[in-house]
Amino acid sequence: MTLFRLDASILPGTSASAELADAAEAEWTAAHPGGTVTRRNLGTEPLPGDAWAAAVLGSFTPEDQRTPEQQAAAALGAELAGELRAADAAVIAVPLYNWGVSQHFKTWVDLVIASAGPTTELLKDKPVVLIVSLGGGFAPGTPREGWDHATPYLERILRDVWGADLTTIRRELTLAAVNPAMESLRDLAAEYHTQALDAASAAGKGLVRA
Template structure:
């Protein structure tokens, strides 16, 4: 029962999205001892910014007419798609950067989506957990309400385009304790952190149980 895990933080040593995903993975592994975890860290090893273009143009060309770059891009797209298709569950650790989806995450998504198996809905009903972190507070009524342009897009494409059975755990205020201007929110941030960590544990247990029931 392999779990595929994607990490996207550019600062893995201090990554809060990684820490949140660790809780999901830990619970998954506790429920599935010995199960493999396949990892891809696109924050530390991002894909080329031009590889999606090569895959798209290569897809419109006959095999014999494809350039070496196009063949490489299509092979990488198939590799990325295989990681998702072959997994029993998926864990995505994606932070909010500059109010949007990190560029390297968008490249990973776009390239993977060029594989016809993914575009055809290969992830239908597969359990997926999105672990998302935001530096500030983006809840309704706050000054940054509506500034989170990543979570709605990620939710839309994974759930509605790829057809995943998606669960989301999100932790806000991760810059409290880092940015002195936000220290006054320490108590609220601690409550948010505790609630997010508990939900991450519950999601890890839930997807493990779901996969076990499907395999039974």
């Protein structure tokens, strides 16, 4: 059995999304002590920013005429898509940055699609836990309602494009503990934290059952 885990935080030592991913992974690992966890951290080991363009241009170029950059980009895309194909389950942990997904995460998605094609269901019927951490509050009725442009995109790619059996875990107000302007929200943030950890553990058990 193989679990694919992707992290996208640029601050792994204090990452709220990684903490929740750890909780989900722990449940899977406990049930599969001999299993394999394939890891990719886009925050600490970002993909080349120009690789997607090289992969796309290379796909329109006869193989014997591709540049070394195009060949390398195609190989990288095939490697990334292969990690998803080989997985029996996945945990995808992505922070909200500037109200959307980060450039390094988008590069990963684009390279996978460039390699596998836009309609290939790489995760078809596989259990996937999506973890999204958000520094502020985006719940209905808050001033920033509707500003989270990451979660809908992530769900669209993982569930609707790649066919995953998806469970989404969100934790909001992750910056309340360190931002003085959010001091009044710290009790609520702590409640969200506890709820998210419980949900991540439950989702990890869901990976095992599936």
